[in-house]
Amino acid sequence: MSRRSAWLLAAALAGASCIGDSPIPKAGDPPSDEAQVCTTEVGARLLRRLTAWEMERTLRDIFTLSEEEWGGTRLGADPLSKHGFTNDADLLLVGSQSAEDILATAEELAQLVVQSDKLTTLLPCAGTALDDACVEQFVAIYGRRLYRRPLSAEERLEYQTLYAKIRDQADANTGLKWMLVALIQSPQAVYRAELGVMAGEHYDLTQHELATEIAYTFSGTTPSAALLDKADQGKLDSEEAVIAEARALSATPRGRETVHRLLQEWSGYATIHGKAKDVVDNFDVISELMAEETRRFLDDVVIENEGGVAELLTAPHTFVDGTLADFYGFSVTGSAFQQIDRPANWGVGLLAQGSLLGAYAHMGSSSPTLRGLFVLRRLLCQETEAPDNVELAPLPAQAPGETTTRERYESVHTASAQCSYCHNRFDPMGFALEHFDETGRYRETEHGLEIDDSGHVSFAGAEPAPIQGPVQFAETLAASEQTSACISDLFARYTYGSAPCMNGPMADARRGLSERDYGLTEYLIQLATTPHFYRRMP
Amino acid sequence: MKRLSHRQSGVLGRRIFLKALGLGIAAPLAMRMSRFARADPGSAPLRLCVIYVPNGAPIEHFDPIDTPTNSYILEALKDFDSSVKVIRGLSMNDGASNHAAIQAVLTGFSEGRGNDGKPSDSIDSLVGKGLGVKTHALGVIPHKWFGSNSHLIQSGEWVMPLESPAAAANTLFPEAPMDGPTDADFRREALSLTESQVGRMHAELAGLTREQNKLSIHLEALRELQSHKDLNSQCSMKPPLALAEKTASLDPFDGKNFAALIDGQLEVAAQALRCGTAQVITMQLMWATSDINFGFADGPGIQGGFHNTISHDASAGGRAQHADCIKWIYARIADQLLTVLAQDDPLDPGKTVLDNTLIYVCSEVCDGNQHNSHASDQWISGKPRYTYLPTVTIGGAGGYFNKQGIVTVERKHTDMLASVAEAMGTPITSMGGQAVQAIAELKA
Numbered sequence: 001m002s003r004r005s006a007w008l009l010a011a012a013l014a015g016a017s018c019i020g021d022s023p024i025p026k027a028g029d030p031p032s033d034e035a036q037v038c039t040t041e042v043g044a045r046l047l048r049r050l051t052a053w054e055m056e057r058t059l060r061d062i063f064t065l066s067e068e069e070w071g072g073t074r075l076g077a078d079p080l081s082k083h084g085f086t087n088d089a090d091l092l093l094v095g096s097q098s099a100e101d102i103l104a105t106a107e108e109l110a111q112l113v114v115q116s117d118k119l120t121t122l123l124p125c126a127g128t129a130l131d132d133a134c135v136e137q138f139v140a141i142y143g144r145r146l147y148r149r150p151l152s153a154e155e156r157l158e159y160q161t162l163y164a165k166i167r168d169q170a171d172a173n174t175g176l177k178w179m180l181v182a183l184i185q186s187p188q189a190v191y192r193a194e195l196g197v198m199a200g201e202h203y204d205l206t207q208h209e210l211a212t213e214i215a216y217t218f219s220g221t222t223p224s225a226a227l228l229d230k231a232d233q234g235k236l237d238s239e240e241a242v243i244a245e246a247r248a249l250s251a252t253p254r255g256r257e258t259v260h261r262l263l264q265e266w267s268g269y270a271t272i273h274g275k276a277k278d279v280v281d282n283f284d285v286i287s288e289l290m291a292e293e294t295r296r297f298l299d300d301v302v303i304e305n306e307g308g309v310a311e312l313l314t315a316p317h318t319f320v321d322g323t324l325a326d327f328y329g330f331s332v333t334g335s336a337f338q339q340i341d342r343p344a345n346w347g348v349g350l351l352a353q354g355s356l357l358g359a360y361a362h363m364g365s366s367s368p369t370l371r372g373l374f375v376l377r378r379l380l381c382q383e384t385e386a387p388d389n390v391e392l393a394p395l396p397a398q399a400p401g402e403t404t405t406r407e408r409y410e411s412v413h414t415a416s417a418q419c420s421y422c423h424n425r426f427d428p429m430g431f432a433l434e435h436f437d438e439t440g441r442y443r444e445t446e447h448g449l450e451i452d453d454s455g456h457v458s459f460a461g462a463e464p465a466p467i468q469g470p471v472q473f474a475e476t477l478a479a480s481e482q483t484s485a486c487i488s489d490l491f492a493r494y495t496y497g498s499a500p501c502m503n504g505p506m507a508d509a510r511r512g513l514s515e516r517d518y519g520l521t522e523y524l525i526q527l528a529t530t531p532h533f534y535r536r537m538p
Numbered sequence: 539m540k541r542l543s544h545r546q547s548g549v550l551g552r553r554i555f556l557k558a559l560g561l562g563i564a565a566p567l568a569m570r571m572s573r574f575a576r577a578d579p580g581s582a583p584l585r586l587c588v589i590y591v592p593n594g595a596p597i598e599h600f601d602p603i604d605t606p607t608n609s610y611i612l613e614a615l616k617d618f619d620s621s622v623k624v625i626r627g628l629s630m631n632d633g634a635s636n637h638a639a640i641q642a643v644l645t646g647f648s649e650g651r652g653n654d655g656k657p658s659d660s661i662d663s664l665v666g667k668g669l670g671v672k673t674h675a676l677g678v679i680p681h682k683w684f685g686s687n688s689h690l691i692q693s694g695e696w697v698m699p700l701e702s703p704a705a706a707a708n709t710l711f712p713e714a715p716m717d718g719p720t721d722a723d724f725r726r727e728a729l730s731l732t733e734s735q736v737g738r739m740h741a742e743l744a745g746l747t748r749e750q751n752k753l754s755i756h757l758e759a760l761r762e763l764q765s766h767k768d769l770n771s772q773c774s775m776k777p778p779l780a781l782a783e784k785t786a787s788l789d790p791f792d793g794k795n796f797a798a799l800i801d802g803q804l805e806v807a808a809q810a811l812r813c814g815t816a817q818v819i820t821m822q823l824m825w826a827t828s829d830i831n832f833g834f835a836d837g838p839g840i841q842g843g844f845h846n847t848i849s850h851d852a853s854a855g856g857r858a859q860h861a862d863c864i865k866w867i868y869a870r871i872a873d874q875l876l877t878v879l880a881q882d883d884p885l886d887p888g889k890t891v892l893d894n895t896l897i898y899v900c901s902e903v904c905d906g907n908q909h910n911s912h913a914s915d916q917w918i919s920g921k922p923r924y925t926y927l928p929t930v931t932i933g934g935a936g937g938y939f940n941k942q943g944i945v946t947v948e949r950k951h952t953d954m955l956a957s958v959a960e961a962m963g964t965p966i967t968s969m970g971g972q973a974v975q976a977i978a979e980l981k982a
Contacts, residue, residue: 047749076696093752097697099759103729162731169719182728187736187756195743274637274827276846284829284846363636363909 041501045203045536047191048497049092050216051078053261055105057221057254059184062145063113063122070112074104083378083490084265089497094190106184110177119176130172135163138176139183146189148223149208150232159183192216196536203536207231210534214242217495217528218249220258239529246528250521256303259521260295262494263302266378266487269294269355277439278364289324290355290440296337297353306519309487313349313478317341328354328441346442347470349478351375351433354440361438365398366405368430369413369423375457376426379477381486382460384422400447406431428455428464432473484514488523495527506530581963582936583885585811585895587875588662588820588958590643591867592828593849594903595928598918599861601626606943611861612930614868618876621892621932623980624944628927630902630911631950631972637826639902639911644820645970646952652970659969661955666818668964673818675699676706676807678800679791679830680822699822701790703782703802710810711776726764733760777813781805781874793830797837800867804874812878812891823867826902838866849906854919860906871899876932896935896961900951901928913948927951931980935961940982953977 050058052075060070075098081088094102112118120127122142125134139159143151151159159179167175183189192212196203205213208223211231215223223231227245230236236245249255264270272287280286296319301307307315320328322335332340342352350356360370376382395408403411409431413423432455437443445451456464457473459482467473477483488510492500500506509526512518518526527533595611602609606622615622630639634648642648644660652658659667666673677699700706712722740753782802788795803821810816824830829843840859842848848860879892886894903909904925908916913926929951931939938961947953956974959966968974 045746045749047743047752049752074698076698078696090748094756094759096759096762099756099763101698103725103763107725158731158735162727166719166724166727170724174724178724178728181725182731185728185732187732187739187753276827276850278850282843282846 041506041530042202042532042535042537043496043498043501045195045538046089046498047193047195048087048089049094049098049191051087051092052076053078053086054216054220055102055190059105059109061221061224062142063109063118065109065112069118070109073101074108075101083493084268085494086265087494087497092497099185102185102190103181106181107177109184110180113180114173114177119173130176132160132164135172135176135179136160139179142180143183144228145222145225146183146186148188148192148212148228149206194536198538202538205534205536207234207236210236210242211245213533214245214528215249218246218258218525219252219254220261221254242528242534243525246525250525256299259303259524260298262491262524263298264295266490266494267294267298267350267356268374268378269353269359271359272355272440275358276363277358279437280439283439286324286327286439287355287358289321289327290353290358292337293319293324294350294353294355297350300339302520306521308513308516308519308523309484310478310516311349312520313351313474313483315349318353324354327439343442345469345471347433347436347474349474351474351477352436352470354436357433357436357440358438361440364438366430366434366436366438368406368409368427368434370430371433372426372428372430375429375477378490379483379486380457380459381482381489382425382458384425401449404434404446404449404451406434406452425458429457429467429473431455432467433470435470481514485510487520488513491520491524492527495524496532500532506532582889582894583814583883584817584936584962585891586662586665586818586958586962587807587811587895587897588644589871589897589899590640590820590822591864591899591901591928592637592640592824592826593845593860593906594901594925595864595906596857596861596918597905597916597923597925597928599858600864600928601924602944604944606930611865611868614865615872615876615930615932617872618880618892618932619943620941621876621934622943623931623939625929625931625954625977625980626924626926626944626946627913627948628929628951628954629913629948630927631952635903635911636909637902640826643900643902643951644955646955646972646974647970652972654971660820661958661969662818662820664966665959665962665964668959668962669817671817673820674706674710674810674816675820675822676703676803677701677822678803679793679796679824679828681825697820697822699820702785703779703790703799703806704786706803706806707776707779707782710806710816711779729760729764733757733764736760777809779805779809794834796830796832796834797870800870801874804870805878808875808878811895812881812884814885832863832866838862852907852919857907857919871897871932879933892932893934894936895933896938896958897930897932898958899928899930899932904928929954936963937982939980942979945977945979947977947979949977950974957981 052073055075056073059065059073078086079088079091080086081091113122123134123138125137136156139151139156143156143159147155159182162182163175163179165175166178193209194205194213196205196209208228208231211223211227214236215221215227236242250259270291272290275283275287277283297315300319301311301315305311317339319337319339320330320332321337322332325332325340330340330343332338342348346352356374357371360374361367373384376384395412396403398408409427413419413427432453434446434451434453435442435444437446443451453469454467455473456466457476457480458464459480465476467476489500492506509523509530512526513520513523599610600612602612602624605619606624607613607616607619612622612624630642632642632647634642639648644662645658646652647658662673675697680699680701700709736753736756740750740757743749743753781798782805785795785798785802788798790799800823807816807819807821811819824844827845829845829847831842832838832844832848833841840848840862842859844863848856848863851857851860875897876892879895880890883889883891883894903911904913904927905916905918908918908925910916910925911927913924915922916925918925952969952972952974954977955969956966957976957980960976965976966974
């Protein structure tokens, strides 16, 4: 992994960072997000700053730069929404740090591009003479790719003027370099515009805005020249055309990576990286394998087999290599990663993944609170507020062989009415996962003590649903419409980069997922048929 | 505390200019030094250097007795004892704990987002803005694997510290302007075009307040960027930076180079603070769960990853090794940074740079093994010991601090951050929507 591509992972890995057992909410979104009154099926006109991940892929694709040629964007990790997403349009700003990072990225990349070998590949006329006509050609080709639309005559003139001014003071290559810097950091390149043009009582996204939305939503990068050609020709003018493009891009490696990124940010499983565990020396080795296990699991269930919420939560299999199998206590032959079925009652689906269980745990003990909060927030879309002016009581010290983790938690979180008011909504879900220790490994007992894995699921507006153990817990969640609704809402939020309005066609798309007409990847594609995808309110 | 009057300040500016010329510093740099940013025209030419050292410290080797450097670890600062203050009793604000608390170290909040839901500006950034100067971030292998425990946050944005001393030197000491146009001039041209484009887009989005606000922030950032470059372009004389130059061919992400890299970065920081080309510098020494093998050349000679193997070790022997590592870091700070800052301040005749500097050394946890970020008794080597966020200040901060070397105050670390801000002449009353108050016990 290159230095900068690794850096870009930061936001994803930071996704669901939990730092204790306090259910103090972290307000990540501006109030307008939650307070939005959903009276229409289309959202507001907006600018979406490219995420660091999108910017890297965009520039790499446009200038055909390999990881060896270019280390990647200098742009740091993006701010996280409270849902753990890095692409919230309200939070993606160009502050002083980002402006500096974008400038540094542009300078570095422009320097690479104007080197003779690269330049003649990208701009053959430069091999003969880097004259005004050749520079004009550069602006036409690469300006269009960076702007994701053809430049107007005035816009082209601005760049040519900048080029000429610097060329006259230095040389043609220097002029081209700084002209490219200006192109890369231009607001048209940095922001995805979803502004549209007035069409009666609403705004229709332009063909180029639509091409851009399709490309970034379904492949996480800029539209190809071919897709821009279609926009130029007005060919993205029907639902069928849009869906066809969405489906084609989803099937590409870039498309699969994009779906996976959503799954990673939503679940936060990659936060297992960097976690230390008391009972395992060099847990980094195991955590790396656990992250790979979950990546393969999600790829298989959601992308390869087009599974839905039920499959995601109840798939009986996982993927381990020899080291990880030894760690978990699975029986496998061979050392390569392979698909295996979990032993009976050792959990199923996503919630049995070691990466999640280890990520939502402490260094020295499991945490029913952290695990329960993950389910509450990411699978049931419920929030929790810590009451004001309450001194949070510490948990009693661990006493292996004398008290179980559950007993320690109950002694504080259940015993106190002040605590149980909130904790009773999520701790009991975490209790159902207590057969997994803080490393994510199954345990029959906790230091010889019997484990009580009974609990309940706190569905909104309903009596708590009793559960016993991880399998019944997963099945209960999978059978609930609330779970499907929550996941579909969050996925739509990620797709749109903003809070969706689940009315009309949006509700239809969600229903298709809920009724298992299609899986999660197809649900994302169906979002391209909703009015919000191509229209905005005034 | 000595405070100069407004009138005296003007005299000081001219005096500094002339003295700087007398020291052989080129006129453009001398000019810049005389324009050194001050919160108050009559105040001392203050500098701030924040140094983040991950994984806390083994308290039995850190906690000083009677004098601030009378402990195994802090003995490394013995030559600067009169400038050292140890603040005992600090806890992380906002319930931030464990290594993820790295996000709260400078912002005060566990996810860098305040009680008001807005990005909480970090203390270095707040001070920089208060003084109207750029905040620089230098790192020593600051990141490799990422997670919420890998970064410091400034201005609500993750910070990627400059990892290479050579790059840091180029940033903090840009080349002297040559005759004719330079990259800085061309950069300004490009930024100027971008600024006009953003401004135009802003105008076109009339009625879309939220989107216009985004572009207003963008515009401000572009203007700030151009003004910073203007300031940097005034610096025409780079002091000798032998240690930084030695690292030019080294991989800045290879732990084997740790000693050379830390020395290089400290040298750059020291010289930049001394000559005034940087006024606010944050240094991130490793990332929070860094596992750099401390058996590197010219190091403390301890084999094992710093985070998992060394800092987590609960045994007395392992904790002693952790102490050796931390002590070695403090020794580098003393040798490469403090020795330079102990020289005469070219900006304030009669004082040393250290007199006018606040070095704030901090960590995200109290104890590396216990991982507590709340000041509390912990069982260590069979007996309870009072642990706290290991916090050290070095330097006089222009006379802000009293002379007492060890202070015990059971406060949230955000109050310490308020003290840092106040010491720098840029006082704050809240962070992230939460009230903060400078710690009175620290003041002169």
